Amino acid sequence: MYNIYNPEAETMPLDKLRALQSERLIETVKRVYEKVPAYKKKFDEAGVKPEDIKSIDDLHKLPFTYKQDLRDNYPYGLFAVPMEDIVRIHASSGTTGKQTVVGYTRNDLKIWGEVMARTIGAGGVTKKDIGHISYGYGLFTGGLGGHIGSETIGCTTIPASTGNTARQVTILQDFKPTFILCTPSYALTIAEYMAEHGITKENLSLKYGFFGAEPWTRGMQQEIESRLGIECFDIYGLSEIIGPGVAYECQAHSGLHVNEDHFVLEIIDPNTGEVLPDGEKGEVVFTCITKEALPLIRYRTHDVGYKITEPCACGRTSVRIGKLLGRSDDMLIIRGVNVFPSQIEGVLVTLDEVAPHYQLIVDRIDNKDKLTVLVEMTEENFTDEVRKIEAMAAKIRKEIENVLGISVNVRLVAPKTITRFEGKAVRVIDNRKLHD
Amino acid sequence: MTIKQLSIFVENRVGSLLDVTSVLRENGIDMRAFSVAETTDFGIVRLIVNKPSVAKEKLREAGLTVVETPVIGVLLEDTPGTFHSVLEELFRANISIEYTYAFAKNSGSHKAYMMLRVEDTEKAVKALSAAGFTLLSPSDVYDE
Numbered sequence: 001m002y003n004i005y006n007p008e009a010e011t012m013p014l015d016k017l018r019a020l021q022s023e024r025l026i027e028t029v030k031r032v033y034e035k036v037p038a039y040k041k042k043f044d045e046a047g048v049k050p051e052d053i054k055s056i057d058d059l060h061k062l063p064f065t066y067k068q069d070l071r072d073n074y075p076y077g078l079f080a081v082p083m084e085d086i087v088r089i090h091a092s093s094g095t096t097g098k099q100t101v102v103g104y105t106r107n108d109l110k111i112w113g114e115v116m117a118r119t120i121g122a123g124g125v126t127k128k129d130i131g132h133i134s135y136g137y138g139l140f141t142g143g144l145g146g147h148i149g150s151e152t153i154g155c156t157t158i159p160a161s162t163g164n165t166a167r168q169v170t171i172l173q174d175f176k177p178t179f180i181l182c183t184p185s186y187a188l189t190i191a192e193y194m195a196e197h198g199i200t201k202e203n204l205s206l207k208y209g210f211f212g213a214e215p216w217t218r219g220m221q222q223e224i225e226s227r228l229g230i231e232c233f234d235i236y237g238l239s240e241i242i243g244p245g246v247a248y249e250c251q252a253h254s255g256l257h258v259n260e261d262h263f264v265l266e267i268i269d270p271n272t273g274e275v276l277p278d279g280e281k282g283e284v285v286f287t288c289i290t291k292e293a294l295p296l297i298r299y300r301t302h303d304v305g306y307k308i309t310e311p312c313a314c315g316r317t318s319v320r321i322g323k324l325l326g327r328s329d330d331m332l333i334i335r336g337v338n339v340f341p342s343q344i345e346g347v348l349v350t351l352d353e354v355a356p357h358y359q360l361i362v363d364r365i366d367n368k369d370k371l372t373v374l375v376e377m378t379e380e381n382f383t384d385e386v387r388k389i390e391a392m393a394a395k396i397r398k399e400i401e402n403v404l405g406i407s408v409n410v411r412l413v414a415p416k417t418i419t420r421f422e423g424k425a426v427r428v429i430d431n432r433k434l435h436d
Numbered sequence: 437m438t439i440k441q442l443s444i445f446v447e448n449r450v451g452s453l454l455d456v457t458s459v460l461r462e463n464g465i466d467m468r469a470f471s472v473a474e475t476t477d478f479g480i481v482r483l484i485v486n487k488p489s490v491a492k493e494k495l496r497e498a499g500l501t502v503v504e505t506p507v508i509g510v511l512l513e514d515t516p517g518t519f520h521s522v523l524e525e526l527f528r529a530n531i532s533i534e535y536t537y538a539f540a541k542n543s544g545s546h547k548a549y550m551m552l553r554v555e556d557t558e559k560a561v562k563a564l565s566a567a568g569f570t571l572l573s574p575s576d577v578y579d580e
Contacts, residue, residue, distance in 0.1 A: 377445055377501060379501050382443075382445050382501045382503055383443075383503065384441075384443035384480060384482070384503055384505040384553070385534055386473050386475060386480060389475075389478070389480075390475060393477070411477045411478075412445075412477065412478055413447050413478075414445055414446075414447055414499070414500070414501055415499075415501055416499060417447075
């Protein structure tokens with residue numbers, strides 16, 4: 001019933017998995033200490049030697065790696081192999097500063113294909129399927145990551161990339177792909193285009209969708225499922241670790257399985273750096289234990305999540321990450337309360353009155369933070385009567401306030417006036433001058 | 437005997453009314469009556485035009501949110517108390533009014549129309565007609 005691409009690796013008994021992780025961690029730590037001067041310096045400063053790491057249980061003794069380390073060693077300073085062994089370069093979108101550069105050896109690409117094949121396979125995809133890869137192809141890892149996974153399984157692979165929604169929809173109808181990879185907001189853009197042009201989900205052959213690269217909610221998942229007629233799977237990854245393929249949802253839909261034989265997960269308290277007990281929410285930290293080119297040690301992702309260690313119905317033995325609660329980069333602190341844009345999205349998708357497109361504006365007026373949520377009115381729900389519209393706005397406001405626990409303003413705006421993004425959606429405009 | 441009023445959602449920002457009026461000008465549409473209901477965040481523009489179907493289509497093409505709302509136009513003599521008698525008639529029939537606005541019949545005339553949006557349009561038309569009021573008919577307004 002549950003499709004598993006690599007049963008041997010994905011259902012490995014835990015004792016065997018821990019032994020494999022230990023062996024791989026010891027080797028990796030030794031290698032980065034010898035080959036990467038920045039890591040030697042880091043380890044020496046932390047007073048830890050490679051020989052102190054005797055098993056996976058010693059992982060917490062190692063120092064963290066931060067995005068800043070990648071910037072300080074820009075572009076190739078953290079690579080653990082000579083450039084002649086690097087066959088591929090990718091770079092992050094650079095939305096939060098200077099872009100970060102990552103490299104892959106030929107073997108790293110093989111691993112990427114393997115972990116992405118597991119990711120897509122976990123949704124039920126087999127080599128008989130046709131894949132529509134609608135993440136951007138280029139420096140961003142989404143497109144080529146999806147591509148390598150689809151080809152590794154042996155699927156017919158359509159490198160559609162992003163943009164030109166009309167053409168994408170034509171391909172979806174004519175080439176009959178059975179699964180799609182894109183950002184969740186782009187999936188909704190496609191659904192909207194179809195609705196405008198009288199194209200229904202019955203005109204497509206899609207069965208599964210794999211979405212990630214931006215925070216999204218269960219509610220948005222349901223909306224995509226009903227509008228495109230597919231089963232949605234959440235995927236997780238970041239270029240620093242490998243790209244998409246770090247963790248993936250299976251057909252049991254109860255958290256994201258981590259490819260633990262390649263990436264070791266820790267959840268830490270972001271303030272103290274202490275490893276948290278299983279189940280507690282904290283910052284997601286990953287250590288690469290098989291990568292050759294860029295084996296990052298205890299990389300701070302700034303994503304917020306928690307560990308699920310109970311056995312999964314699918315039979316995989318790997319630890320799962322509970323639904324990621326958003327990136328700490330996206331997190332806003334409004335009057336001392338942590339607010340994730342994904343929480344607001346979670347409310348909007350449950351309301352019929354409005355489209356799930358929104359924008360947040362944060363202002364500081366008289367030293368007080370003010371959060372305004374711009375929400376699109378839908379044509380079907382526009383009425384001529386002011387009090388009905390005001391009642392609708394009040395209802396939305398109340399629902400959002402219930403979830404966030406702080407007061408907000410809701411401003412209804414005209415349909416289709418909030419910019420649609422094909423990559424990572426920019427949903428927050430912070431007008432507060434917090435730094436002079 | 438109702439008139440098709442176009443109601444348009446506009447955001448509260450500089451120039452938003454221009455989005456509406458420019459479409460009307462470009463398409464040679466004549467406005468008969470115009471009213472705006474405003475709140476802090478948005479407004480609803482209410483229009484009676486000579487070509488409601490064309491106007492609706494063109495406004496929608498321009499990306500505006502438009503709905504058609506049936507309203508009643510009552511002809512009023514320019515003498516004190518006439519509007520009061522209209523309201524009395526509606527009160528007697530237990531019909532509540534959502535909103536109302538006026539427009540002059542045409543220049544030189546001493547008559548005006550009160551446009552009424554009520555909760556039960558059909559009932560209001562019957563009550564007002566039975567009481568002898570002259571209601572605005574589509575042929576008085578439309579050129580299509």
